[in-house]
Amino acid sequence: MNFPIELPPYFIQKAQELQIKTENILESFIRGSGKGGQKINKTSSCVLLRHQPTGIEVRCQKHREQSANRLSAYKLLILKIEQKIKGVASDRAREIYKIRKQKRKRSKRAKEKMLEQKHHRSEIKQNRGELKNF
Numbered sequence: 001m002n003f004p005i006e007l008p009p010y011f012i013q014k015a016q017e018l019q020i021k022t023e024n025i026l027e028s029f030i031r032g033s034g035k036g037g038q039k040i041n042k043t044s045s046c047v048l049l050r051h052q053p054t055g056i057e058v059r060c061q062k063h064r065e066q067s068a069n070r071l072s073a074y075k076l077l078i079l080k081i082e083q084k085i086k087g088v089a090s091d092r093a094r095e096i097y098k099i100r101k102q103k104r105k106r107s108k109r110a111k112e113k114m115l116e117q118k119h120h121r122s123e124i125k126q127n128r129g130e131l132k133n134f
Helices: 009-018 038-042 066-089 091-103 108-127
Strands: 025-030 046-051 056-060
Touching: 009 066, 025 066, 046 066, 056 066, 066 091
Parallel strands: none
Antiparallel strands: 025 046, 046 056
């Protein structure tokens, strides 16, 4: 499995695991869009990758250089294919779930327990007396 660019070992392993073949990936370089003025309008630094079997399409123009965009696009494509094939079991889905769980509002019982512990701690601190010099 030879990718046209050098990917980190983690992504190469993922690609082998998911049986992604480079022959199934269509790669094209297009002009970007958005702010950037003349530079964006003149250079084809935006990378478009299309995985034919799954129909997943990835477009990347984060960086100024075409090579950096190409690397980012391949990484993103591998992650998206993994998410589509594995679904909830994919690493990306687990990470999203973890972040959502952290941001989720605490339950009423958990909040009461936390406030009770805080109150107990503050009482301990208040009961401490000042040390007197002899």
